[in-house]
């Protein structure tokens with residue numbers, strides 16, 4: 001089955017839920033970045049969370065989830081778009097994460113203190129940026145805490161990645177449910193009960209549940225209105241043009257140093273490991289662009305200071 005995300009709202013408007021299966025996306029991240037089992041679980045949960053958050057965006061908007069904790073994994077970055085494209089990386093992709101009772105103890109490789117940062121590019125001048133402290137290191141609870149602390153939305157988030165004995169990704173996915181204004185205490189209690197009775201997401205997925213069935217389980221007792229489904233896949237947005245832009249943005253001084261010290265460079269995209277080669281001549285051209293841009297900025301600054 002292809003990776004898929006489905007969302008619904010309770011007909012009375014009191015709850016919103018979205019569920020996703022991301023097994024193929026996470027397996028493709030594992031292969032691309034040669035992830036250790038612990039890193040697969042961490043990045044898999046983070047990108048599933050990013051997809052769930054992206055479900056409320058539209059068009060060209062995108063969301064980035066960045067998790068930084070103490071411990072071996074370092075930093076985890078996952079980005080997703082409402083069109084179902086996602087990408088991500090782990091700072092230390094080969095980090096060993098402790099296993100006990102056959103379960104990967106993610107919190108021990110990502111333990112607090114740390115931060116969860118969510119950056120939403122909504123096509124405005126400045127992206128929206130919210131930060132919350134890392135509370136558990138298991139990512140699902142951390143995202144729910146983020147949504148409460150930073151966006152004041154009471155939510156439950158369940159995320160999971162199942163690693164097969166051959167270390168491939170056997171199942172990945174999760175769900176997000178949000179309480180909307182107007183929900184009564186009884187209704188909230190019922191949804192909490194639904195969630196408590198549910199097996200973990202990986203178990204639901206491995207026993208053949210679809211995202212739609214997961215949403216139905218979470219919001220059992222409510223009549224639902226379906227808001228659409230979205231196929232999910234890995235896709236990186238990098239290109240030589242974008243990397244060139246980033247080099248120009250380094251500025252004149254840094255580029256001069258680069259040309260002087262390295263002559264030519266090979267730049268690897270952190271998100272997909274694709275390499276981009278820049279010859280000395282190409283770097284010289286970028287330097288020219290940086291110089292020109294620097295001049296334009298100076299003139300603008302001058303104008304500003306005169307005005």
Ligand SMILES: [Zn+2]
Nearest residue numbers: 236238269272
């Ligand atoms: Zn890339």
